[in-house]
Amino acid sequence: MQIMCLNGWGGKIHEKILPYLAETAPDVLCLQEVVHSPASDKDWLTYRDGEHVLDQRANFFRDVLRVLPDHFGVFCPAAQGVLWDGDKAVPSQWGLATFVHRSLPIVGQIQSFVHKEYSPHGYGDHPRSRSAHGVRVYDHKCDRVVSITHMHGLRDLNGKMDTPERAAQARRLLDLSDGIAEEGDFVVVCGDFNVEPGSxxxxxxADAGLTELVTRRGFEGTRTSLYKKPGRFADYMLVNREAEVHAFDVVYDPEVSDHCPLVLRLKQS
Structure with missing residues (x-):
């Protein structure tokens, strides 16, 4: 089984990320920064937050479903705000999504918030609402159950330092993982945590028995050259039984986002 975790950057470089996802077609894809604009059929809209202006694929969730036709997708919004079509405001939802290959029966799901609650009338002040989603799937090829939970950690404008909000967020994420996993499951917890190693x-x-793979295996960061700010770490993947990991990689090439894909392959037996 192959599991991928990726912050998709709102599909900003869709001409690279969509072919990459179509080619790799992971069994389970945990995707953060997903845009869903059900009232628009436009390909592109613009996000504006003061001086921060970013092109967004208006229906990134739809785009990914189209290139993964053999997958079931679940979109988990954190907020509904406004994107812009020129001078026209367009309601748009922002959050994360999970895509599971149809060969893997989904035998459990969990969805909630790790920071604040759903924001229905705008994206809100930073640090904004953050959602999380977990799936429990049965791998018939290996006769095992795998539980995978991911989040997009809160963004604090002051930096990636430890805060009470981040500690509470981590405990909520752990509660969600524990809420879906059962004894004997292979457990994965992953996402763009927006923290540094040592956080x-x-x-x-780690105190809950999870092993973090990015730093443990010597990778020097999870950001691509498209990320221009200091700090090379943001994304992490943790497992409860490292002995069952066949391979783990942080993919630096191709660059499909300002984040690198994290790719986990489990042993076949």
Whole structure:
């Protein structure tokens, strides 16, 4: 089984990310920064937050479903705000999504918030609402159950330091993972956590028996050259039984986002 975790950057470089996802077609894709604009059929809209202006694929969720026709997709919104079509405001939802290949029966799901609650009337002030989603799937090829939970960690304008909100967020993420996983499951917890190595977030997850793979296996960051700010780490993947990991990689090439895909392959037996 192959599991991929990726912050899709709102599909900003869709001409690269969509072919990449179509080619790799992971069994389970945990995708953050997903846009869904049900009132628009436009390909592109614009996000504006003061001086921060970013082109967004208006229906990134739809785009990914189209290139993964053999997958079932679940979109988990954190907020509904406004994107712009020129001077026209367009309601648009923002959150994360999980895509599961149809060969894997989904035998459990869990969805909730790790920071704040759903924001229905705008994206809100930073740090904004953040959702999380988990799936429990049965891998018939290997006669095992795999539980996968991911989140997009809150963004604090002051930086990636430890805060009480981030600690609470980590505990909520752990509660969600524990809420869906059952004894004997292979457990994966992943996402764009928006923290540095050595953070309290990772300590909380480690104390629960999870092993973090990015730094443990010597990778020097999870950001691509498209990310121009200091700090090369944001994304992490943790597992409860490292011995069952066949391979783990942080994919630096091709660059499909300002984040690197994290790719986990489990042993076949």
């Amino acid at each position: 309290e977030t990772l300590s909380i997850l």
